[in-house]
Amino acid sequence: MSGLRVALIASARFPIIEPFAGGLEAHTWGLAHALRQRGHHVELFAAPGSDPALGARELPVRRVVLSAAARADASMPSTMWMAEHHAYLGLMLELARDGEHRFDLVHNNSLHYLPVAMASALRVPVVTTLHTPPTPWLESAIRAQDTCPVTFTAVSRFTAGAWRPTVPAAHVVRNGIDTDFWTPGPGGGGLVWSGRLVPEKGPHHAIGAARAAGVPLRIAGPVSDPAYYEDMIVPLLGDDVRYVGHLDRRGLVELIGSAAAALVTPSWDEPYGLVVAEALACGTPVCGFDRGALSEILTPECGLLAPPGDVAALADLIPRVMRLDRRAARRRAEHFCSLDHTAAAYTDLYREVAR
Missing domain, CATH: 3.40.50.2000 (Glycogen Phosphorylase B;)
Incomplete structure (x- = not known):
């Protein structure tokens, strides 16, 4: 046909x-x-x-x-x-x-x-x-x-x-995701969080975990809930936590690929988790909450998951995730995402x- x-x-x-x-x-x-x-x-x-x-x-x-x-x-x-x-x-x-x-x-x-x-x-x-x-x-x-x-x-x-x-x-x-477009980056010393800035995506949890781990964090995405952003995110921003705006795909590839790890912090049962696939394609391991479909995408070679909502446990995992092999993350994206x-x-x- x-x-x-x-x-x-x-x-x-x-x-x-x-x-x-x-x-x-x-x-x-x-x-x-x-x-x-x-x-x-x-x-x-x-x-x-x-x-x-x-x-x-x-x-x-x-x-x-x-x-x-x-x-x-x-x-x-x-x-x-x-x-x-x-x-x-x-x-x-x-x-x-x-x-x-x-x-x-x-x-x-x-x-x-x-x-x-x-x-x-x-x-x-x-x-x-x-x-x-x-x-x-x-x-x-x-x-x-x-x-x-x-x-x-x-x-x-x-x-x-x-x-x-x-x-x-x-x-x-x-x-x-298009693995010819989402290409591996060099990594770096900091963390990244990307997605819609809304309560169910939980970026405030990512900020708490990054601070507890002592690792800088950059946040990108549309401010889909202005009241949540003003009340829960803006007061937490600082030199170690920066909001870098609503980026196009090219900007996200550069941002995610230059991070040591990506945080994914859903406060709901994530049906899939496209940001996980994007991070893996950039060679960036993922540290997140074990909610919804995230455990289907991640393997221990490319990401680790903490119990839902447990910010302290997430913070404890961050140093281990930052040491994971970026090549394993990329291979997972190519084979699964x-x-x-x-x-x-x-x-x-x-x-x-x-x-």
């Missing part, structure tokens, strides 16, 4: 463009490029402002214009919720109208419930990737149907297990469902 025609549904909330708002956006950008390199025709439906090189279709398909009476109704949700709902509703109605003539399959890479709830209205197969633990809206969309016609994938064994009561047989297709492996697995699945 030659290249397939894939409708790739992305987030309507954040554009798919560097610097990325989070791991979901980074993954979607990388997957679209990797699938095209494999000869597939990919049409990406994404938020306004997405990377022009992806040829994305804007995903408010039509901007919602509500009457004054509707906006004044007591049931009116937030403007953002309504815009997102309207965008996916418009897209799914469009695909139900003529999607089978334009695409061989639809890959829903968003977190929204409507592509699952409306999949039975399409005459083209739908694949949905589970990127998060179970959410009420998505679980409801699946359970509302006697037989949900969607083929599900999960980004880790851990995430597949979390969804098993609702989705008994999700295919595990792990997220991957490659975007090429991800694209190959999705290609096999696409061809299976398209038949």
